[in-house]
Amino acid sequence: MILKIKQIIAQNANQLFGNNIDEKNIVLQQTKKEFQGDLTLLVFPLAKFAKKNPIELAQELGTFLLNSIIEITHFNVVQGFLNLSFSKQYWYNELIKIDSTPSFGFSTEKKSLIMVEFASPNTNKPLHLGHLRNIFLGNSVAEILKANGHEVLKTQIINDRGIHICKSMLAWIKFSPINSNGEKETPSNTGMKGDKLVGKYYVEFDKQWNIQTNDIYNKWLNNNFDETHPSVISEYEKLFSSKIGKEEKIQIEIEKKIKELAKNNAPILVEAKEMLIKWEARDPEVYLLWSTMNGWVYKGFEETYKKLQVQFDKNYYESDTYLIGKEAIDYGLKKGVFYQKEDSSIWVNLENEGLDEKLLLRSDGTAVYMTQDIGTAYQRFLDFPKLAGMVYTVGNEQDYHFKVLFHILKKLGFEWAKDCVHLSYGMVDLPSGKMKSREGTVVDADDLIEDLFQNVKILAEERGHLEGMNDEQKNSLYHTVSTGALAYYLLKVDPRKRMMFNPEESVELNGNTGPFIQYTFARIQSLLKKAKYQESQFIAIVDAEIEIDIIKKLQLFPSIVEEAAKSYSPSLICQYVYELAKDFNNLYQNVPILIEENVVKRNLLLTMSKNVGKVIQTGMKLLSINVPEKM
RNA sequence: GGUCCCGUAGCUCAGCUGGAUAGAGCAACUGCCUUCUAAGCAGUAGGUCUUUGGUUCGAAUCCAAACGGGAUCACCA
Numbered sequence: 001m002i003l004k005i006k007q008i009i010a011q012n013a014n015q016l017f018g019n020n021i022d023e024k025n026i027v028l029q030q031t032k033k034e035f036q037g038d039l040t041l042l043v044f045p046l047a048k049f050a051k052k053n054p055i056e057l058a059q060e061l062g063t064f065l066l067n068s069i070i071e072i073t074h075f076n077v078v079q080g081f082l083n084l085s086f087s088k089q090y091w092y093n094e095l096i097k098i099d100s101t102p103s104f105g106f107s108t109e110k111k112s113l114i115m116v117e118f119a120s121p122n123t124n125k126p127l128h129l130g131h132l133r134n135i136f137l138g139n140s141v142a143e144i145l146k147a148n149g150h151e152v153l154k155t156q157i158i159n160d161r162g163i164h165i166c167k168s169m170l171a172w173i174k175f176s177p178i179n180s181n182g183e184k185e186t187p188s189n190t191g192m193k194g195d196k197l198v199g200k201y202y203v204e205f206d207k208q209w210n211i212q213t214n215d216i217y218n219k220w221l222n223n224n225f226d227e228t229h230p231s232v233i234s235e236y237e238k239l240f241s242s243k244i245g246k247e248e249k250i251q252i253e254i255e256k257k258i259k260e261l262a263k264n265n266a267p268i269l270v271e272a273k274e275m276l277i278k279w280e281a282r283d284p285e286v287y288l289l290w291s292t293m294n295g296w297v298y299k300g301f302e303e304t305y306k307k308l309q310v311q312f313d314k315n316y317y318e319s320d321t322y323l324i325g326k327e328a329i330d331y332g333l334k335k336g337v338f339y340q341k342e343d344s345s346i347w348v349n350l351e352n353e354g355l356d357e358k359l360l361l362r363s364d365g366t367a368v369y370m371t372q373d374i375g376t377a378y379q380r381f382l383d384f385p386k387l388a389g390m391v392y393t394v395g396n397e398q399d400y401h402f403k404v405l406f407h408i409l410k411k412l413g414f415e416w417a418k419d420c421v422h423l424s425y426g427m428v429d430l431p432s433g434k435m436k437s438r439e440g441t442v443v444d445a446d447d448l449i450e451d452l453f454q455n456v457k458i459l460a461e462e463r464g465h466l467e468g469m470n471d472e473q474k475n476s477l478y479h480t481v482s483t484g485a486l487a488y489y490l491l492k493v494d495p496r497k498r499m500m501f502n503p504e505e506s507v508e509l510n511g512n513t514g515p516f517i518q519y520t521f522a523r524i525q526s527l528l529k530k531a532k533y534q535e536s537q538f539i540a541i542v543d544a545e546i547e548i549d550i551i552k553k554l555q556l557f558p559s560i561v562e563e564a565a566k567s568y569s570p571s572l573i574c575q576y577v578y579e580l581a582k583d584f585n586n587l588y589q590n591v592p593i594l595i596e597e598n599v600v601k602r603n604l605l606l607t608m609s610k611n612v613g614k615v616i617q618t619g620m621k622l623l624s625i626n627v628p629e630k631m
Numbered sequence: 632g633g634u635c636c637c638g639u640a641g642c643u644c645a646g647c648u649g650g651a652u653a654g655a656g657c658a659a660c661u662g663c664c665u666u667c668u669a670a671g672c673a674g675u676a677g678g679u680c681u682u683u684g685g686u687u688c689g690a691a692u693c694c695a696a697a698c699g700g701g702a703u704c705a706c707c708a
Contacts (some may be wrong), residue, residue: 006699024648042650044688054688080688081651159708317646345706355636355704362673362706369708402702425703434701465668495643498701502645502657509670512644513658527667550684563671575645578632578655589663589672595643631670 001039001073001086002028008068010062011378016064025049032550036076037083038552091542098554105557105618107149108351113240115144115153115380117350119310120217120394122165124202126195127304127445127493129501130395130428130435133490137425137626138393139310140491140570143622145391148565153313153384157376160294161319164208166275168198169289170268181390187296191444193303194296205268212266217259232265238539249553259482268357280366302446304306306550308483309624310464314383326374328412329360337411352460353407355400360408361537374403374412381416389419391568396424396496423568444502450483455507456515465631473559477628481515491623512578514625517616520581521627524613531594540600543612546587550608551582557615561622570623577619 007025013021031037037398041061047054055077060073062082071090118138121131142152176184187194194408219226225233236258243254246468263269278286305311329346330339331565338348346361360370381387392402402422409417428435435442456478460466467476489506495500509515542548555575564572593609596602617627 027650029650034652044650047688051662081652162708164708266682343706359706364706366706368706394693396636397702398708401708403635420681423634459670463668463670465670498637498643502643505643505657508657511670513656513670513672516656519668523671525667530667548636570646575655585671588671589666589669592666631668 001090002563004069005039005041005065005084011070011330012064016061017046017052019218021050021414022047024031031083031211035078035081035083035623036085038086038548039082039084040081041084041594042080043082046212047080058082063522069531078358085387086150088548091548094555095542095551095608095611100552102383103618104611105561105615106147107558109149111151112150113151113384113386114145114385114389115155115384116391116393117155117157118142118393119305119312121160121301122159122164123198123294124168124290125199125437126193127301127431128435128437129276129445129448130444132308132448132486133428134393134395135305135310136487136490137306137423137495137570138391139308140487141393141423141568141574143624144383144460144561144564144570144573147561147618147622150325151386153387154311155314155316155380156312157177157316157318157321157373160267160317161274161279161321161372164202164277165290165294166272167205168202168360169286169293170272170275171208172198172293173199173289173571174268175201175208175366186211186498187299194298194302195300195304196446198293198297198300205272209263209266212268212591213259213263216262216266220258220262228265228268232261233347236261243385246263250541287363304449307446307624308447308487317381317582318372318376321375321379322372323375324374324379325362325367325371328378329371332408332412335412348408348411350404352406355404355407357382358404358408370401370405370408373401374408377420378414381414387416389416389421391421391423392426393423396426398422399424423495426500428499431500431502443503449483449486451503452507453478456485456509459509460631469630480626480628481509481518482512483630484518484620484627485509486514486624487623488517491570492578494571495569514620515631517521517577517581518625518627519631520588521613521616521620522629522631524584524609524616525629527588527593527609528606528613531602531606537603539604539607540598542604544591545590547604547608548578549614550587553583554611554615557619564622573619573622577616579610580619581616584609 005028006023009016009026010023013019017503023110025223027042027045029040029042031040043054043058043061048063050057050059058077058080058111062084065084066075068073068444071086072084073087074085085455116138118141119135120133124145127135139154140152140526147153172184178184179189181189183189185192185197190197190227192200216228220228220236225236226238229365239254239258239261243251246254275286279290289448329338332348333340334347338346340346341363342366343363345359347357347359347362349357351357359368360372360374361370377390380390394402403426406417406420406422409420432441440457460474460478460481466477486506488501489501490510509519542551560572560576564570588610590624591605593602596605620627
């Protein structure tokens with residue numbers, strides 16, 4: 001309808017304004033609740049072209065549209081706003097259209113193949129709240145893009161390589177207790193989730209490392225340099241003597257550097273570094289342990305993903321792609337877009353792009369983060385020749401990194417570089433402040449999921465709508481509701497913004513929450529069941545305001561999906577579905593549907609209810625939230 | 632210090648391609664279960680949209696500056 005109005009005004013612009021106008025000056029919006037009408041045309045921009053008083057012009061346009069478009073039944077003018085009202089027949093037809101479109105809201109157009117990267121955790125620590133925002137976001141954006149007509153591949157880059165995993169490995173070798181069967185701790189002999197077990201040893205490493213660092217530092221203070229490498233001693237002495245006679249501020253700086261030096265020379269870290277070198281050389285023993293411990297972690301992650309109903313189409317591993325990255329760097333060097341310094345490290349200069357120089361390969365030839373990211377991107381486009389774009393779901397702390405990455409890909413001459421997007425989301429804060437793993441304020445993903453589950457269980461039992469359900473069905477419901485609450489809580493905020501996670505609020509089931517929407521859906525299903533609703537019955541013409549409001553809302557769904565896809569913003573879907581549920585509850589509470597005696601009227605209300613349910617279900621699906629038949 | 636992001640009700644957030652009297656939820660207060668699931672509905676109260684200047688018919692929205700908060704600037708990932 002919006003299109004129709006725009007077209008007809010544009011076509012008749014000469015007659016109406018004595019001038020041709022750009023279609024973008026024809027602005028239509030939903031009429032505000034306080035005013036009468038269904039759609040509002042802003043006349044101000046047009047008045048400029050017509051050189052007319054906005055109110056007069058609005059009158060003329062109103063008369064013109066009333067005569068030209070049959071569905072428009074009347075109009076009113078308030079200041080420069082032309083409010084148009086559509087016929088009841090029009091709204092009736094819209095409802096029928098929605099009702100007969102099974103995948104209402106989805107684009108029918110076939111669009112390109114897009115890869116969405118998300119989750120992508122390190123393999124040394126369990127998943128936490130921040131990962132949850134990432135996972136829900138990425139998964140939801142992928143679903144929204146599908147709904148918008150794209151073919152989508154969900155992927156991860158698994159950071160399985162590097163010093164961090166060596167730390168866990170080493171700590172496990174050194175500190176794991178041995179049981180009566182002579183085995184060190186494993187997920188199967190401790191019953192611990194694999195990622196948690198490996199995480200435990202990562203923490204243990206850190207603890208020991210700190211102890212050793214302090215030991216060395218104190219020894220140095222007492223001029224004890226046993227077991228210290230001569231080059232380190234001389235560096236220490238250089239730093240120490242530079243301290244003398246300086247201001248306090250500078251002294252503190254130097255003090256920090258000395259600590260750093262001690263840290264870098266702690267025996268346990270030296271050992272970890274040696275292990276990494278062995279790993280790169282494919283030392284069989286190290287390699288076996290590496291793949292075993294990573295295997296534990298993957299299994300642990302898999303369990304969590306399963307709870308969240310997330311699956312990936314393809315995983316990439318840094319242990320594979322860093323090699324491809326190195327080749328790409330080589331290629332760039334030959335091409336002349338990168339350059340090599342005397343110490344043979346390789347760099348790119350992005351000063352013309354307003355950025356800095358950036359290291360791409362260390363002087364010893366080993367890879368950095370950027371190296372493997374280049375390799376991963378390249379590999380992906382190689383694997384999928386049809387691939388037309390990539391979305392990286394990564395926190396906004398890496399904004400700079402991705403800016404650099406995309407410039408580099410462009411410099412390497414990859415045509416597809418311009419189709420790579422960094423979906424940059426804000427950090428999740430707690431009421432107590434930032435999450436810091438070192439201070440133990442990180443909210444563990446599995447714990448959180450379990451807490452919410454228990455909370456929902458208690459509340460559901462209190463309410464007791466669950467007669468006739470067995471334990472398995474009940475548990476499945478608690479799970480649906482609790483993960484739905486979590487997903488909705490994390491998705492309803494604009495992804496780009498930093499958000500506050502309030503644990504007390506997240507277990508709320510009232511107000512603007514996932515369970516509120518799920519509840520609305522469950523009510524509708526119960527209603528339809530009791531009414532023994534059947535398809536293709538005669539329904540009455542739309543009449544009441546409240547009915548039109550709901551059809552209006554339903555009608556918006558496709559454009560919301562499109563907008564959400566364009567802006568990678570599941571929060572738009574959240575808002576929309578919430579408002580739809582609210583509008584429906586209003587109808588539900590004020591209009592008794594089942595006891596309506598007029599059969600066609602009753603059928604109309606039921607048809608509306610059914611379609612609200614349908615849109616809630618599809619909308620929630622896009623948020624990776626399921627809806628229960630009963631709750 | 633350079634670059635980037637943010638500042639809307641007591642709290643958490645919408646609204647930001649300029650448009651009508653700035654909206655929700657939570658918290659507070661008042662009503663509504665003999666009627667389809669009260670995880671609900673209806674209502675009251677709550678705002679110098681951080682500040683100052685500019686652009687214009689019109690600014691929470693665009694521009695500039697200040698103040699406040701955050702991120703980032705590693706041969707870390």
